[in-house]
Amino acid sequence: MVIASYRDPGIIERTAANFRRLWIDLDRLCYRRSGENCIIEMTVSSDNSDNLAYSIYNLSKMVDVERVSILDSDDNILLTYSGGEVLGEGLH
Template identity: 40%
Template sequence: MTQERLLRISGHYRDPGFLERIMGTLRKLWVDVDWINARRVSDDGLYEVYLGIREGKNTQLAILNLSKLVDVEKVEILEDGKVVTYAFDNEGKIVDGEGENKIIVFVPVYSKVTGYSWGESYSKNIYR
């Protein structure tokens, strides 16, 4: 089984180049992305991008490089995390099993956050 890191990247989406810069930074250092989800957090263009990336020898360097990108406010590693998968049909009901017309959503569940902003790190525990 491949070790996976869960990331949350907060930044301002102004053009499609935002996502391209994120993916390009990871691919430049041969870091594979297993899945990606994004959502708008506020009306001023602040987005959160959730990524599942494979652990490798360049992963930490790629995370530091991501924290220094234009439009990226912070990159957070969701420690002790796992991913819960939900599948929905066309009517919005949760479904199980195989099927063609379904949307799959990956929801990270975690207990600690280690964050980087312009190379500076911080950490905090999340108690639920």
């Protein structure tokens, strides 16, 4: 799950490009936007690959990205990154 500031639709394209740059195929990219405070929440689904961890790390350092959380199959948060730093496990 990616939480980011929504300034324009480019955040969706930059998120997808972040994965594609490292040859990671996306199975699904869903998003919802909160109009009041301009926050976008994206859920990205992908198969696990060698470059996935590096791509998630890069995504957490992107401009406008507040945090990136890795979810398990039951949507429980396993790990959260912000600005390239690990915030902790199980944070919401």
